[in-house]
Amino acid sequence: MILPSRDAIAYRRCIGLARQVAARGWDVLAIEPVRAAVPGLREMSLEQGVRLFALDIAAPDPYFGDTPSERLLAELLTAREVDVVHLHLAGDFADAALLERSWLLGLPVVASVHAGWHPPRDETAQAFLADQFTRADLVCIADHRGLQAAWLDPASPVLDHTSPRAGKGWADVYAELAGNLEPPKTDLTLSVVIATYERPGPLRDCLAALCAQTLPREKFQVVVVDDGSAESAEPFVMPFLDRLDLTFIRLDRNVGPGEARNVGIEAGNGDVLLFLDDDDEAAPRCLAEHLRTYAEHGDEVDAVLGWTGPSADKAAELDAWFAFRGQVYRSHEGLRHLTFGDWGQFWGGRSSIRRSVLGDARFEVPFAEDTDLAYRLARKPRGLRVVFNRHAVQRVRIGLDAPALMRRAGRIGQARAHLAERHPSLATQPAYRGTTYEATIRKVDRRIDARLRLLTADLPSTLEELRRTPDPQGKGKGTLLERMHEDLVTVCTIEAGLGWLLAARRAAARAEGRLPRIGVGARSPLLSEVATALSAEPAGSAVLVVGVPPGDTFAGHPDIGLGVVVEVLACDTPDELWRACDLVASFSAVEGHDPARHALPLPRGPIAETLRRLIEARDLVGSLR
Numbered sequence: 001m002i003l004p005s006r007d008a009i010a011y012r013r014c015i016g017l018a019r020q021v022a023a024r025g026w027d028v029l030a031i032e033p034v035r036a037a038v039p040g041l042r043e044m045s046l047e048q049g050v051r052l053f054a055l056d057i058a059a060p061d062p063y064f065g066d067t068p069s070e071r072l073l074a075e076l077l078t079a080r081e082v083d084v085v086h087l088h089l090a091g092d093f094a095d096a097a098l099l100e101r102s103w104l105l106g107l108p109v110v111a112s113v114h115a116g117w118h119p120p121r122d123e124t125a126q127a128f129l130a131d132q133f134t135r136a137d138l139v140c141i142a143d144h145r146g147l148q149a150a151w152l153d154p155a156s157p158v159l160d161h162t163s164p165r166a167g168k169g170w171a172d173v174y175a176e177l178a179g180n181l182e183p184p185k186t187d188l189t190l191s192v193v194i195a196t197y198e199r200p201g202p203l204r205d206c207l208a209a210l211c212a213q214t215l216p217r218e219k220f221q222v223v224v225v226d227d228g229s230a231e232s233a234e235p236f237v238m239p240f241l242d243r244l245d246l247t248f249i250r251l252d253r254n255v256g257p258g259e260a261r262n263v264g265i266e267a268g269n270g271d272v273l274l275f276l277d278d279d280d281e282a283a284p285r286c287l288a289e290h291l292r293t294y295a296e297h298g299d300e301v302d303a304v305l306g307w308t309g310p311s312a313d314k315a316a317e318l319d320a321w322f323a324f325r326g327q328v329y330r331s332h333e334g335l336r337h338l339t340f341g342d343w344g345q346f347w348g349g350r351s352s353i354r355r356s357v358l359g360d361a362r363f364e365v366p367f368a369e370d371t372d373l374a375y376r377l378a379r380k381p382r383g384l385r386v387v388f389n390r391h392a393v394q395r396v397r398i399g400l401d402a403p404a405l406m407r408r409a410g411r412i413g414q415a416r417a418h419l420a421e422r423h424p425s426l427a428t429q430p431a432y433r434g435t436t437y438e439a440t441i442r443k444v445d446r447r448i449d450a451r452l453r454l455l456t457a458d459l460p461s462t463l464e465e466l467r468r469t470p471d472p473q474g475k476g477k478g479t480l481l482e483r484m485h486e487d488l489v490t491v492c493t494i495e496a497g498l499g500w501l502l503a504a505r506r507a508a509a510r511a512e513g514r515l516p517r518i519g520v521g522a523r524s525p526l527l528s529e530v531a532t533a534l535s536a537e538p539a540g541s542a543v544l545v546v547g548v549p550p551g552d553t554f555a556g557h558p559d560i561g562l563g564v565v566v567e568v569l570a571c572d573t574p575d576e577l578w579r580a581c582d583l584v585a586s587f588s589a590v591e592g593h594d595p596a597r598h599a600l601p602l603p604r605g606p607i608a609e610t611l612r613r614l615i616e617a618r619d620l621v622g623s624l625r
Contacts, residue, residue: 001029001077002050003098005088014088015050017170022049024171029080031055031073033098039068041076067097070316074101078312078395081284083178086110086170103135104315104324106283106307106393108177111136137177137337179337179391183215183288186295190220190287190352191268195260196278197227200236202398207240209281215288221245223264228254256366257348265362273358275370277349280394281311289392290352293338302377302385303353305345306392307332314397322488323400329408337390343378344429345386346370350394357384365422368415375423402488409492410610413499421507501600505582506614515565516614519545519581519599521574522554526585526607531559533608539563541615547577583614 002021004014015030022028028050036056044052053076057069077085085102089111102109111133133139192210196203203224210222222244226233228251237248247267251260261275274290276282286306293304308330310320323329330347346353348370361377363369378384399408420427509516520530527546534544543565548554554568571577578584581599585607602610 001031001080001082001085003031003033003085003087010088018050019048020169021171021174024169026171026174027051029053029076029082031076033057039072041069041072067316070097070101071313073098074105074312074315077102077105077107078283082107083181084108084110084174086112086174088112099133099136100321101315104309104320105312105395106309106390108390109136110138110140110173110177113139113141138173179289180292181214181285183219184292184295186291188219188272188291188295189270190215190272190274190291191264191270192220192222192274192276192287193261193264193268194222194224194276194278195227195257195264196224196229196233197254197257197260198229199278199398200229200231200233202279203233204236205281206276206278207237207244207246209283210287211240211243212284213282213287214284215291217245219291220287221247221268221270223247223249223267225260225264225267226250227257227260228252256369258363258366258369258372261348261369262362265358271355272352273355274352275348275350276394277396279398280308280349280396283393283395286392286394289389293387293389293392294354297338297387300340300385301354301387302357302382303346303351303374303387304392305341305347305351305386305388306394307388307390308347308350308394308396310400311395311397314400317400319400319402322402322485323405325485328405328485328488328492329400332388332390335388335390337388339388341386341388343374343384343386345388346374346384348373351386365418368412368419371415372419372422375419375426402491405488406491406495409495410499410502413496413501414503415499416496417500417503417507498600498602502583502602502610502614505600509582515540515543516583517543517545517567517581517599518611518614519547519569519577519584520586521577522546522548522552524585527557528559529607530585530611531557531561531564533611534564535559535561536608537612537615540565542611543567545569545577545581547571547574 002014002018004011011032018028018030026049030050031053033055034057036058038056039058040054040056042054042056044054046052055069055073057067076082085098085107087098087102087109099109099111194203194206207222207224213220222240224233224237224246226249232250234248234250237246240246249263249267251263265273272291272294274287290304290306294301309315309324310317314320324332330350335341345351351370357377361373363373364376365372374384374386399405416426506516518530518534520527531544534542540563544560545567546554546557547569548571550570550572556566560566569577569580575598578599583602584599586601
């Protein structure tokens, strides 16, 4: 694929290059961005093997993201099964948007900068575009010294534009970046294990994507394990029986993804096991690339991590931008194709593993089961060698919004606490040190303001207003995006810390032989929700501490069940309630609150779910999202 510049001379050069590449047998899409009143994508013609499109860009600054033209581009990049994107920069905000969308979709990107190219004038746009260069697989420039000094990160792969890949033609460069498009010739077989719970719609899309794989049907089987959904997923699976080698198993209760995957492992017969989440859509080459890695690298490879990004309909939205940068959801920044990593790169919903390496080992915990398994396997003499294959692409469309990411972070924190209790040496890992008391205490005061910005801001309106209003600091419109991403990183880190501490306090209460103490003010609007949630738990699971301010009395509440242990605490100040409890059903702390000694605010998310996880601290079940 060629994305030409809007400069007339550069455009003619791009089309000439496209025809040369097409003559070598490649299917080439050439897209010309055009300013227009209405966004659109128009197929113009088919000339000498090059299919020409015009991308009508109506918004003045696609750099903001979430524009109709970017959605159209993302849909084209996935619907046409594009293997390589070559972007010829025009010195426009659109450059950054096109680079970013291609990267988010997991497509290899070549960025060309011609002599005479002029970068955007806005300083923030320049910084944003320079950041995007680091995500390109190849940056081809005419002026190494000037451009590299001002624009390129030292980690950016750079070539002289006049001699790509030491004299190779462009078709050869593309072939090297795209990899082998044909399925691997191997006797190895693959079992795809999908544990599903209460998501029939996404499961249907997941199975439909598996029907479109380039790997021949006889080389893989699919095992779907319904993890005790209220309504069986069987009606959604049955239509695929004649299109896939498919086995469906329904469990009579929800046991969590770990045990559900164990059932799938036993039902599968492949040499390689690939674990998919039920809301993931595998790109057409995904299964072939997993299998290829084992076939071409032999016993050096124990497991394979694939690329994860947003689906085409989400790739142009700000949620995806926030989620896939800085480890909020999953980040592949810094990972290069076919590089080896350790057990920390094994992510259950995105990884495959040799059955021979797995051996008799199985998932042993119902939550964060992949981390636990990988850590145990890594302690064997040969360790666990995980290879990253960026061509094994999966895409996800749900669980990317800020509230979902916050809830997910809290649950990850809880899981880390349980894993650190199970494997004490894990507590020294960087990701685990970040969820300690000290790390949470340092950031907890920033939680309220950051959450409000993320949850109450009307992003499109805010961005548009910022575009029209000069930034007093002179940094321009990118500032808000970076600030809000920083907010999300901060809040998710805090939520993970609170999740860790929630589990730790539950463990401490158990060790002291007492019930966890959960506080709520008598006047709090959350009292009814907390009382209802605790009433649904087994009798004597926790103590509900009701804080009563001076001059008030508390005669009970209709939502408090008979099995709930209630303690009424007269409080001259809110601080007394915080000091008397393990957790308080509030998102704000009183003045002088010290999380190391006083109660913690409950992690973000539905109160009933949070309390259930507190009370059933050793039995975290259900999907991560």
